[in-house]
Amino acid sequence: MSKKYTAAIVGCGDIAHHHVKGYQLAGVEIVAVTDPLEVAREQYQAEYGIARGFATVEEMLEEAKPDLISVCTWHLLHPGPTIAAARAGVKGVICEKPMAVGMGLADEMVAACEESGTKLVISHQRRFTPGWEKARELVQGGAIGQVMQVDSKVNAGLLNCGTHAIDGVRFILGDPETQWVMGAVERQSERFERDTPIEDGCMALVHMAGGIQFFIQSDLDSHGASPGHFFFRGTEGMVETTETATQLFNGETGGWQEQDLGVASDKIDVIGGRANERQTRELIAWIEGGPEHRGAGRNARHTVEVIMALLQSARQHEVVRFPLQEKGYPLELMVDEGKLQPTQKGRYDIRGYLNREGVDEEAYAKLRATGMGHHQIMKTLSENNKE
Numbered sequence: 001m002s003k004k005y006t007a008a009i010v011g012c013g014d015i016a017h018h019h020v021k022g023y024q025l026a027g028v029e030i031v032a033v034t035d036p037l038e039v040a041r042e043q044y045q046a047e048y049g050i051a052r053g054f055a056t057v058e059e060m061l062e063e064a065k066p067d068l069i070s071v072c073t074w075h076l077l078h079p080g081p082t083i084a085a086a087r088a089g090v091k092g093v094i095c096e097k098p099m100a101v102g103m104g105l106a107d108e109m110v111a112a113c114e115e116s117g118t119k120l121v122i123s124h125q126r127r128f129t130p131g132w133e134k135a136r137e138l139v140q141g142g143a144i145g146q147v148m149q150v151d152s153k154v155n156a157g158l159l160n161c162g163t164h165a166i167d168g169v170r171f172i173l174g175d176p177e178t179q180w181v182m183g184a185v186e187r188q189s190e191r192f193e194r195d196t197p198i199e200d201g202c203m204a205l206v207h208m209a210g211g212i213q214f215f216i217q218s219d220l221d222s223h224g225a226s227p228g229h230f231f232f233r234g235t236e237g238m239v240e241t242t243e244t245a246t247q248l249f250n251g252e253t254g255g256w257q258e259q260d261l262g263v264a265s266d267k268i269d270v271i272g273g274r275a276n277e278r279q280t281r282e283l284i285a286w287i288e289g290g291p292e293h294r295g296a297g298r299n300a301r302h303t304v305e306v307i308m309a310l311l312q313s314a315r316q317h318e319v320v321r322f323p324l325q326e327k328g329y330p331l332e333l334m335v336d337e338g339k340l341q342p343t344q345k346g347r348y349d350i351r352g353y354l355n356r357e358g359v360d361e362e363a364y365a366k367l368r369a370t371g372m373g374h375h376q377i378m379k380t381l382s383e384n385n386k387e
Contacts, residue, residue, distance in 0.1 A: 004027075004029065005027075005028045005029070005067045005068055005091075005284060006028065006029045006030070006031045006064075006066045006067050006068070007023050007028045007029070007030050007031070007066050007067065007068040007069060007070065008030065008031060008032040008033065008034060008060055008064055008066040008068075008069045008070075009030065009032075009033045009034065009044065009050075009069070009070050009072060010033075010034045010035075010057055010060070010069055010070065010071050010072060010073060010081045011034070011035060011071065011072035011073035011074075011077070011096075012033050012034075012035040012037070012040040012041050012043065012044045012072075013035075013040070013072060013073075013354060013356070013374065014354060014373070014374040014375045014378070015072050015096055016033075016044070016070065016072035017272070017373065017374060018125075018271050018272035018273075018276050019070040019072055019094065019123075019276060020044070020048055021272045021273055021276060021277075022125075022272065022273070022275075022276025022277045022279060022280045023068075023070075023276075023280055024048075025273065025274075025276075025277035025280075026277050026280040026281050026284070028068065028280060028284075030048060030050050031050070031051060031052060031064050031066055032050065032051070032052040032053065032054060032060050032063075032064035032066060033045060033050050033052075033053050033054070034053070034054045034055070034056065034057055034059075034060045034081075035053075035055070036055050036056070037356060037357065038053075038055070039356070039361055040356055041053035041054070041055075043368070052064055057080070057081045057084050057085075058084060061084060061085060061088040061090070062088075065088075066090065067090065067091045067092065068090065068091060068092045068093070068094065068280075068283070069081070069085050069090055069092075069093055069094070070093075070094045070095075070096075070123075071085075071093060071094070071095040071096060072096050073096070074194035074195065074196075074351075075098060075100075075101050075159060075193070075194050075195075075196050076101060076194070076195060076196060078095050078096065078098075078099065078100055078105075078109070079100055079105045079108060079109050081095075082095050082109045082112070082113070082120065083108060083109060083112040085118065086112040086113045086115070086116040086118040086120075087112065087116060089116060089118070090118055091118065091119065091287050092118065092119040092120075092121065092283045092284070092286075092287050093113065093118060093119070093120050093121065094121045094122075094123055094279065094280070094283060095109070095120065095121070095122055095123065095297075096122075096123050097122055097123055097124055097163045097164065097167070097300070097303075098159045098163040098303075098304060098307070099122045099297065099300050099301060099303070099304050100304060101159065101196055101329050102304075102308065102327060102328050102329040103301075103304065103305060103308055103324055103326065103327045104327035104328065106301045106304045106305075107301070107327075109297060110297050110298050110301055113297060114298075119283060119286050119287050119293065119296075120296065120297030120298075121279065121283050121286075121293050121295045121296060121297065121300075122295050122296075122297055122300035122303075123276075123279065123295065124163070124164060124167040124168070124171075124295050124300060124303070125271060125275040125276050125278075125279045125295075126164055126167075126168055126227075126228055126243050126270060126271075126275065127167070127168070127171045127279075127294050127295055128274070128275045128278040128279055128282075128294075129228070129243035129244065129268060129270055129275055130243075130244070130261035130262065130263050130268055131228070131241050131242050131243045131244050131245050131246045131261060131268070132168055132171060132172060132228070132241060132243055132246075133261075134241070134246040134259050134261050135172045135230070135232070135239050135241035135246045136171060136172045136174070138239050138246070138248055138259070139172055139173065139174075139232055139234075139239060140174055142236075143236075143237060143239070143248055143250055144232060144233070144234030144235070144236055144237035144238060144239055144248070144250055145234040145235035145236030145237065146210070146211075146234055146235045146236075147173065147210075147212050147232055147233070147234045148211070148212065148213070148233055148234060148235065149212070149213050149214075149215070149232075149233045150169050150173070150212065150213070150214040150215070150230055150231065150232050150233070151214075151215050151216075151230065151231045151233075152165040152166075152168075152169060152214070152215070152216045152217075152229070152230050152231075153216075153217050153218075153220075153221060153224060153225045153226070153229070154216070154217075154218050154219075154225050154226065154227045155218065155219050155222055155225045156193075156218075156219070156350065157191075157193050157198045157199065157218060157219065157350065158198065158199065158202060158218055158307050158310070158311075159193055159196065159198060159307070160193060160350075160351075161218070161226075161227035162216065162218050162227070162307060163303055163304075163307065164227035164228065165216060165227045165228070165230070166206075166214075166216065166303045166306050166307065167300065167303040168227070168228060168230065169214055169216075169230055170302065170303065171294065172230065172232070172241070173208065173212060175299055175302070176208045176209040176210060176212065177208065177209045177302075177322070178206055178207070178208050178209075178302065178305070178306055178309070178322050179207050179208060179209060179321065179322060180207045180309075180319050180320060180321045180322065181204055181205070181206050181207070181306060181309040181310050181313055181319070181320050181322075182204060182205045182313050182319050182320075183202060183203065183204035183205075183309070183310035183311065183312075183313035183314050183320075184202060184203055184204070184313075184314050185199045185201075185202045185310075185311060185314035185331065185334075185340070186199065186200045186201045186202065187199050187200050187331070187334075187335075187340040187342060188200055188342055188343050188344050189342050189344040189346075189348070190342045190344070190345065190346060190347040190348065191348065191350065192347060192348065192349045192350070192352075193349060193350050193351050194349065194351050195349065196329075196332075197331055197332055197335055198331065198350075199218070199219070199311075199331060200219060201217075201218060201219040201220045202217070202218050202219070202220075202310060202311075202314070203215070203216065203217040203218070203220060204216055204306075204310040204313070206306055206310075226242065228241075228242050228243040228270065229241070229242045236250055236251065237249050237250025237251065237253075238250075240256075243268065243270045244261075244265045244268045244270070245258065245259075245261070245265060246258075246259045246261065247259060279295065282294065282295075305322065305323070305324050308324055308326065308329070308330055309322070309324045311329075311330035311331045311334070312324060312326045312330040314330070314334070315330045315331075315333060315334045315337075315339065353378050353379055353381075353382035354374075354375070354378050356378070359378075359381060360381065363381060363384075364377055364381065367380060367381075
């Protein structure tokens with residue numbers, strides 16, 4: 001790193017703590033935070049010694065002029081700050097996943113950043129975990145021959161955990177192009193995530209270049225479901241991986257063999273710390289003329305396209321071939337078209353408990369003083385309110 005970089009946080013909620021940690025470990029100075037909720041930005045300023053707080057992105061960009069920003073807002077609020085940062089000449093943006101809800105918005109983000117020269121990274125920070133890196137090394141090195149099939153099972157929706165799973169499989173496979181997707185969706189409830197309508201359950205077969213087929217299911221079977229747990233089957237063996245462990249089965253191992261990751265599993269963090277630090281350092285290297293970031297926006301755009309193609313396939317009852325033509329959010333379009341009629345009435349948000357508006361701030365402060373994280377605090381307060 002040839003110079004000292006500054007950064008700003010947009011959205012002072014749960015996930016932003018991990019971005020702060022990544023910047024701190026990478027030697028980046030955080031000069032500002034932005035959040036319309038005053039108590040949230042004041043907490044970050046006090047906790048991390050950040051000098052300036054702003055209610056709007058525009059004001060922060062004009063006055064603080066950071067080199068980097070992290071967009072840690074909810075799904076539908078990712079494009080606005082990203083595009084504003086690009087137009088303001090920010091050197092780099094780390095935007096939370098999912099990149100956007102719909103291909104039109106994802107394309108706008110990529111185009112704005114490429115036009116201004118801003119380096120856009122989507123925070124699929126699990127690409128920096130040793131388990132996945134080892135699996136990529138084995139698969140790309142031919143340890144299991146030609147990959148034929150990959151399996152993944154997640155919970156908590158496509159836009160939440162599904163995006164990590166799809167992105168992770170693509171990373172390990174070397175980011176191949178997708179040729180077509182066939183998907184199915186169920187939505188019996190009025191389920192939302194962060195103000196975005198989502199499915200109750202879904203599954204898809206994703207056909208990739210080289211004949212690789214990837215089967216993903218979400219919220220259908222909880223047993224063993226994890227956004228980072230994958231099985232790769234090839235012509236000469238198999239690889240099973242998580243972010244913290246990888247094992248190989250082929251003709252040389254004579255059975256399942258645990259792989260050395262070069263770091264103890266209890267020293268690996270899936271989010272925050274090491275993963276976010278490495279993500280930040282690779283962004284800075286890219287800004288300074290190094291190779292494109294493994295989480296670059298144009299690459300992450302493809303993950304959004306797989307998700308939207310799954311939903312569009314369910315909407316159209318047909319195989320969806322790439323490139324995807326639909327620019328909107330197919331699930332919302334299905335709802336509007338009356339194709340998904342919920343039988344269980346009553347809208348609910350699976351992340352609603354993270355909404356800090358109306359929270360007992362005195363109770364929040366007491367729990368925070370114990371070292372409890374924001375996510376757990378909000379769960380605790382939500383559970384207490386139910387009693």
